[in-house]
Amino acid sequence: MTDFLRHCTGGHERTIAAGADLLQEGHSTGHLYILLEGRLEVIKAGATVAVVSEPGALFGEMSLLLEQPHTATVRALEECRIYEILDAPRFLAENPEATLAIARMLAQRLNVANTYLADLKRQYAGHGTHLAMVGDVLQSMINLPPQQVAPGTDLESDPRL
DSSP: OGGGGGGOOSOEEEEEOTTOEEEOTTOOOOOEEEEEESOEEEEETTEEEEEEOOTTOEESHHHHHHTSOOSSEEEESSOEEEEEESSHHHHHHHOHHHHHHHHHHHHHHHHHHHHHHHHHHHHHTTSOSGGGGHHHHHHHHHSOOOOOOOTTOTTTTOTTO
């Protein structure tokens, strides 16, 4: 993630106070945020799913690329310095290296999720528990058509699951 910092042009540095939200689930900003210093928590549907402190970590990229509201809330756990790109669509159009770096990062996330789900499927094959649906989730990820989903209801809105 730190290599993404070299793409930070056309924006400005900003400080986020401890406890303040950088992004709010269900809202849109059209901005791209890069963590310079501090710790942020990622909250989806009321549950903390990650704590991020690595300089160069990106926020807002999923909302930007999917052209939908933010899929999670990002809150500062301590005072943070971030780099904010206000016109993120333009930034990505004018910086193909940055766009490719984001695509690689998202592909890595998808690979990790697929690997984890495939392992769950293997471990719980034939157990008849709710984890048996992992195969359906994996299949839907491969064949998922573009669609709008409301934050927190991703699985409920997919009729295949």
